[in-house]
Amino acid sequence: MHQLPFADLCREHENYSRYLKYKTYKTASIIYSLGDPIDAIGIVTDGILKAETDTAGGEEMCSAYFEEKDILPEFLYFSGRRSYTYNLVAAKRTTVAWMPASKFEEMIEEDTRMMYSLLLYVSQRGLKNQLLLNCLNYQTIRQRVAFWLVGMDHLYEDGQIPLPVSQTVWANKLHVSRSSLNQELKKMEALGYFRRNSGGLKLLDAEGLSGLL
Template sequence: MSSIQPIRPQFDAKCDDCTARQTGLCSAFDRDALLDFARRSYRETYRQGAEIAAQGEAADRIGIVASGLVKLVVLTEGGDEHVLQILRTGHLIGDPEREVNGFSSEAATETTICWMPRQTWHGFLQSHPQIFRGFLSALNRQFEELQMSVVKMRGRSTVQRLALWLVEQLPGATEGSTPQIRIVLTRRDLASLLDMTVETLCRALHQIEERGAIRLLAPDHLAVTDLGRLRRLAKFQNERIGAALAEPAPAPRLSDFDRGAMGGKAAAMRSGAGQAPKGSLAAAFPGTRR
């Protein structure tokens, strides 16, 4: 009996140690899908500031961020550029259903992307239909992140927006800790992302420092000296709104008990028709207008 071992394909090596396998669409790949993805895709690395795809040009490929940060930029008719979103490891670049790029994408840091031609991408999903749901889920999460960034901007001053962005860089931090943050985005990109000028961003950083929440160690490096104060400056408690918006409405349950009680509940529901439902935004925040 032969004991010949299968040859390990070289194209598997680029995926084995890739951090993108832990998040985003790649985390949904089984072994067969991973090998097929590695075989069909190719990698490109971009220096910080390099253009990856131009707005209005043909969208002929789909990518997954393997490392680094990518900024999505929209160019207005007046020639102004606005950073809409920062894509991270595991995020998708490009829309398989669009033939023209709706936005520009640029490397916010040194970035590596795994690419597939558009038709190859469609073939990959057809070969692995179990991945299609994960693909839709990944696209939906990215779109929700963009939506939530708009929600978080509303009703916040420049200081509050910057403070909230800093808080969001420390998802695992606890009260009493003194974590440090290294800002890898340029001042210009961060200011554009938070919808302010570079000068306003600098003033906001110093105002947060003067209020005792952070200490600036370098232009791109700071220490959080009072996380609780930083959260209060960010109106972080108002993120209950974001949590409520992100959660789908619970489906109605009609158990045997519920069916038997429907007659009595109907009158109560009619009498309370003008009241905000429990758990809704209006109930949690009575002053909130629709």
């Protein structure tokens, strides 16, 4: 059954969309710091955010990205952690629609459609994160790309797969260099596995990709 993404339903909600406050952040802006209280749930409407933590050696490590139509930090909030466990940073100029956490919780409690839509969103994001983790079991860039694409194909019925907002973000998710990923994508496209377009990537040979694994 086709259903609008949770982010769209939330922004169009008859009773609760009025509680959304839109804010735009410059590149590298720290929106929330480690330990800040979670008082609102956000929807990324444009741009990309990243969750950063510091290693024991003082180096910054990105643990997650939040792209357009992603929700945050609902995992922390509903698991009982009411403060940020990372620094939330704008990876580029980004706009976020914020709803008070109490109103967000009230909305999904009252509206079963919203609860169901949020469950779908959380399930899909969890699957995507699991795919990225499992990608690391493969040694070559081609295998990592193939595994990710085959897994993503199950989420999109028409074979049109939306890609991360930039190749740098995709490379970071796959734990490879941007230049290496770019070279491999060109080779795989030339071999007919997929075709890249303005909407992302059109999968052409899912069976062939599966054969690489």
